[in-house]
Amino acid sequence: xxxxxxxxxxxxxxxxxxxxxxxxxxxxxxxxxxxSRYIHRQLLQKRAVEIGVGTFALVTxxxxxxxxxxxxxxxPVFILSKPLRTFYNLECDEIKIPDETPxxxxxxxxxxxxxxxxxxxxxxxxxxxxLCFAGALRDNxxxxxxxx
Numbered sequence: 535x536x537x538x539x540x541x542x543x544x545x546x547x548x549x550x551x552x553x554x555x556x557x558x559x560x561x562x563x564x565x566x567x568x569x570s571r572y573i574h575r576q577l578l579q580k581r582a583v584e585i586g587v588g589t590f591a592l593v594t595x596x597x598x599x600x601x602x603x604x605x606x607x608x609x610p611v612f613i614l615s616k617p618l619r620t621f622y623n624l625e626c627d628e629i630k631i632p633d634e635t636p637x638x639x640x641x642x643x644x645x646x647x648x649x650x651x652x653x654x655x656x657x658x659x660x661x662x663x664x665l666c667f668a669g670a671l672r673d674n675x676x677x678x679x680x681x682x
Contacts, residue, residue, distance in 0.1 A: 539665070540587050541621045546669030553658035554666070561651075565659040568649035569640060570681045577610055582637045587664050588614040591631045622671045 573583045573590050582591035590612050597607045613629050646653040670677045
């Protein structure tokens with residue numbers, strides 16, 4: 535029930551974010567860059583990555599090209615988890631991850647060795663950022679979360 539902690543009835547309080555208070559912006563950015571590279575590597579291997587609030591996956595979409603031809607193209611997408619969509623009453627396009635796609639979790643150990651941070655720092659930083667994200671959803675704030 536990892537996702538439960540992202541279902542917020544109350545605003546996120548600063549004391550719930552001990553790691554983010556200790557890290558500066560560029561350190562947080564480095565951790566997420568490492569997470570982003572990890573997700574990218576998994577997508578290249580046709581795996582989806584579940585991060586607690588949702589899943590990154592490749593889905594096939596049909597793109598129109600010249601002469602009215604339609605080509606299947608693989609596109610990376612982020613799919614917010616259904617329980618969170620329901621909980622926050624959000625409307626999203628219904629996107630289904632292909633059944634044959636294996637789903638993996640973030641490998642904090644691998645991200646830590648890639649970014650030269652301790653594993654605990656990586657895990658806390660990512661979870662606390664997602665907590666902020668959930669808090670923003672709860673408070674109806676607009677969120678922009680950019681990935682390379």
